[in-house]
Amino acid sequence: MVIDKGKQPQRSRLAVAGARAATDSIFTTSSKSDRVANVLFRALLLLGMGFALLGLAAIIIWSLVEGAPRLGPELIFEGPSSIRPESAGYRTAILGTLWVIGGVVLFIVPVGVGAAIYLEEYADNTRWWNRLIEVNIQNLAAVPSIVFGILGLAFIVRGPLSLGFVAAAGSFTLSLLVLPTVILASREAIKAVPNSTRLGSLGLGASQWQTIWHHVLPGALPGILTGLILSVSRAIGEAAPLLLVGAVTFVTFDPSFFESQYSVLPVQIYNYAGRPQEEFRVLAAAGVILMLAVLLTMNSFAIWLRNHYENKNKR
Amino acid sequence: MISKKWLQVAGVAVAIPFALTACGGGSEGGSEGGDDASEGGSEVSGSIQIDGSSTVGPLSEVAAELFMEQYPDVQVSVAMSGTGGGFEKFCNGETDMNDASREIKDEEATACEGNDIAFEQVQVANDALGIIVNPENPIDCISIDQANQIWNEGSTVATWGEVDGLESGDLASEDLTLYGPGTDSGTFDYFTEAVNGEEGVIRTDYTDIGEDDQAAIVGVEGDPGAMAYVPYSYFTEAGDSVKALQIDGGDGCVEPTLENVQNGSYSPLGRGLFVYASDLALQEQVAVEFMNFYIDNSGEITELAGFVPLTEDQMADATAKIESLTS
Numbered sequence: 001m002v003i004d005k006g007k008q009p010q011r012s013r014l015a016v017a018g019a020r021a022a023t024d025s026i027f028t029t030s031s032k033s034d035r036v037a038n039v040l041f042r043a044l045l046l047l048g049m050g051f052a053l054l055g056l057a058a059i060i061i062w063s064l065v066e067g068a069p070r071l072g073p074e075l076i077f078e079g080p081s082s083i084r085p086e087s088a089g090y091r092t093a094i095l096g097t098l099w100v101i102g103g104v105v106l107f108i109v110p111v112g113v114g115a116a117i118y119l120e121e122y123a124d125n126t127r128w129w130n131r132l133i134e135v136n137i138q139n140l141a142a143v144p145s146i147v148f149g150i151l152g153l154a155f156i157v158r159g160p161l162s163l164g165f166v167a168a169a170g171s172f173t174l175s176l177l178v179l180p181t182v183i184l185a186s187r188e189a190i191k192a193v194p195n196s197t198r199l200g201s202l203g204l205g206a207s208q209w210q211t212i213w214h215h216v217l218p219g220a221l222p223g224i225l226t227g228l229i230l231s232v233s234r235a236i237g238e239a240a241p242l243l244l245v246g247a248v249t250f251v252t253f254d255p256s257f258f259e260s261q262y263s264v265l266p267v268q269i270y271n272y273a274g275r276p277q278e279e280f281r282v283l284a285a286a287g288v289i290l291m292l293a294v295l296l297t298m299n300s301f302a303i304w305l306r307n308h309y310e311n312k313n314k315r
Numbered sequence: 316m317i318s319k320k321w322l323q324v325a326g327v328a329v330a331i332p333f334a335l336t337a338c339g340g341g342s343e344g345g346s347e348g349g350d351d352a353s354e355g356g357s358e359v360s361g362s363i364q365i366d367g368s369s370t371v372g373p374l375s376e377v378a379a380e381l382f383m384e385q386y387p388d389v390q391v392s393v394a395m396s397g398t399g400g401g402f403e404k405f406c407n408g409e410t411d412m413n414d415a416s417r418e419i420k421d422e423e424a425t426a427c428e429g430n431d432i433a434f435e436q437v438q439v440a441n442d443a444l445g446i447i448v449n450p451e452n453p454i455d456c457i458s459i460d461q462a463n464q465i466w467n468e469g470s471t472v473a474t475w476g477e478v479d480g481l482e483s484g485d486l487a488s489e490d491l492t493l494y495g496p497g498t499d500s501g502t503f504d505y506f507t508e509a510v511n512g513e514e515g516v517i518r519t520d521y522t523d524i525g526e527d528d529q530a531a532i533v534g535v536e537g538d539p540g541a542m543a544y545v546p547y548s549y550f551t552e553a554g555d556s557v558k559a560l561q562i563d564g565g566d567g568c569v570e571p572t573l574e575n576v577q578n579g580s581y582s583p584l585g586r587g588l589f590v591y592a593s594d595l596a597l598q599e600q601v602a603v604e605f606m607n608f609y610i611d612n613s614g615e616i617t618e619l620a621g622f623v624p625l626t627e628d629q630m631a632d633a634t635a636k637i638e639s640l641t642s
Contacts, residue, residue, distance in 0.1 A: 082373055082380055083377055246396075248392045249394055250393035252383060273529070274526070276528070276529060276551075
C-alpha cells in the first residue's frame with residue numbers, strides 16, 4: 001500500500017517546472033552582496049564540517065601512527081597479558097563487548113520499538129499520563145551515563161535483580177542508557193509513515209495489529225534502524241557506567257553472559273593507556289583502531305540492512 | 316513476511332558471539348599446548364576476583380598471569396576501582412581480595428565487620444612515592460616541610476620562588492602547576508598523610524588526574540613549572556623525561572632508589588603495597604595457593620611490574636599471616 005511518488009500526473013509536473021523556473025529567476029538576478037554572502041556562508045559551513053572531521057582525523061591518524069607496530073591478527077586472537085605486552089591482544093575484551101552489545105540489541109529492539117508503537121499508535125495524547133511519559137523519555141535521553149551506572153549497580157548488580165558483576169548486568173545498564181534514543185528515533189520513523197497507508201489498510205478490513213505489523217513497521221524500518229545504529233554506536237564506546245557495574249581490566253578467560261567476570265574494549269583501552277610502560281600505550285593506540293573496526297563492522301551490517309529495506313519500500 | 320527477516324537478523328546477532336567464542340577457545344587450546352609448567356598443578360581450580368588499587372593492580376595482574384600459567388584451570392580476574400572503591404566491594408563480600416596502596420580505614424573495617432568478613436592485610440611489595448618535576452628544574456632535593464608548604468590545605472604558593480629555602484634559580488618566577496591523583500586513590504591518601512600530617516588534607520587547586528598516574532608524567536614532562544607525586548613504577552619507567560627529587564625527611568636528602576626504599580631510609584614516602592584477603596576466600600585452596608605464590612615469587616612479580624621486591628623479613632611475615640587466616 002505504498003503510494004508511488006514516481007508517476008506524477010502531467011499537470012503537477014508542469015506546475016513543478018513552473019515553480020522551479022520562477023525560483024531560479026529570483027536567484028540568478030541576485031545582487032553582488034548577495035553573492036558574496038552566499039560564498040561566505042558556504043565557507044562557514046565548510047569550516048564547521050572541517051572542525052568536525054579534524055577531531056576524528058586526528059584520533060585516527062594518531063592511533064594509526066602510534067599503534068601501527070601492533071596491528072595484526074594477534075590483536076584480535078590473543079588475550080591480555082601483563083608480562084608480555086608486546087604480544088598481548090584484546091580477545092577477551094572483544095568477546096565481552098560482543099556479549100554486552102549483543103544483549104543490548106536483543107533487549108532494546110523489542111522494548112524500544114514496542115514503546116514507540118504504543119506511544120504513536122495506541123496512546124491517547126490527550127491523557128496527562130501519556131504526555132508525562134513522553135516528557136520523561138525526552139529527559140532521560142539527556143541524563144549523564146554515570147548516573148545509569150549507579151542505577152545499574154544499585155538495582156541490577158545488587159538489589160532486586162542481583163545479577164552480580166557479569167556481562168548481563170552491563171548489557172541491561174547500557175540498554176537503559178540508550179533506550180530513550182531508540183524510542184525517540186522509532187517514534188519519528190513511525191510518525192513519518194503516511195497516514196493514508198494506515199487508513200487504506202484499515203479500510204480493507206485489516207485489524208490495527210495487522211496494519212502495524214504488515215504496513216507501518218516495514219515502512220518505518222529504515223528509520224528505526226538508523227536510531228539503532230546511533231544507539232549501539234554510543235553503547236559500544238561507553239566506559240564510565242560499565243566500570244561501575246563490574247567491567248574489570250584483566251580477564252584472560254573467555255567471558256560468558258550470566259556467569260563470569262568480563263571486560264570490554266573501552267575499559268581495556270583506558271587501562272592500557274594509563275600504564276607506565278610504553279608497550280602498553282602502543283597497545284592502547286592499536287586498541288583504538290580495533291574498536292573503530294568493530295564499530296564499523298557492526299554499523300555497516302545495520303546500514304546494509306537499512307538500505308535493503310529502503311530499496312524494498314521503493315519498489 | 317517481516318517476521319522471517321527479523322528471525323534471520325536476530326539469529327545472526329546471536330551467532331556472532333558464539334562463533335567468536337568457539338574460535339577463541341580453539342586458539343587458547345593451541346597456546347597452552349607447549350606449557351609444561353602445568354604439570355602437577357591441575358588439581359587446583361576455581362576462580363578468584365580481585366579489585367582495588369590501580370597502583371597494585373598491575374602487580375596483581377602479573378601475579379595472576381604467572382599463577383594461571385602454572386594452574387590453567389584457575390580463573391583470576393583483576394579490576395581497578397581504586398583502594399577505597401575496592402574495599403567497598405570487598406566488605407560487601409563481592410570480591411575475594413582487595414589490592415590496597417594504604418592500610419584499611421576504620422570505617423571500611425567496620426563495614427567489613429558488619430558483613431562478618433574477617434580479613435588479613437598481606438604486604439606484597441614495596442613502593443615509593445616520587446615527587447617529580449620537569450628535567451629543566453634546577454632543584455634536586457626537597458624537604459617534607461617544603462613539600463608541605465606547597466601541598467598543604469589553604470596553601471597560596473603560586474610560584475617556585477615562594478617556597479622557603481628552595482634554590483629555584485631561573486624558575487623562581489615560574490608558575491607552579493600541580494598534578495595529583497583523585498580521592499579514591501590510595502596514593503592520594505598516603506601522600507596527604509605523609510606530607511600534610513592528615514589523610515585527605517590538601518590544597519584544592521591542583522589538577523586532579525583521577526586514577527590515571529600516567530597523566531601526571533605527561534603533564535610534568537611538558538611544563539617546566541610542573542610538579543606531581545606518582546608511584547615508583549611511573550617515574551622509573553618515565554626515565555629522563557621527568558626528574559624524581561630526593562626527599563629530606565629530616566636526615567638529609569635520600570634518593571628514591573630500590574635499596575633506599577627497601578632499607579626504609581626513603582622516608583616518609585616509602586610505603587608498603589598490600590593485598591587484603593578475606594577469611595571466606597581463603598577457605599578455598601585456590602586462594603591460599605595464590606597468596607603463597609604471590610609472596611614466594613615476589614622477586615619475579617615485582618620486577619616484571621616495576622616495583623620494589625619484599626625483603627626476607629617481610630616475606631616471612633606475610634607467609635605467617637596467610638597461615639594464621641587459614642588455620
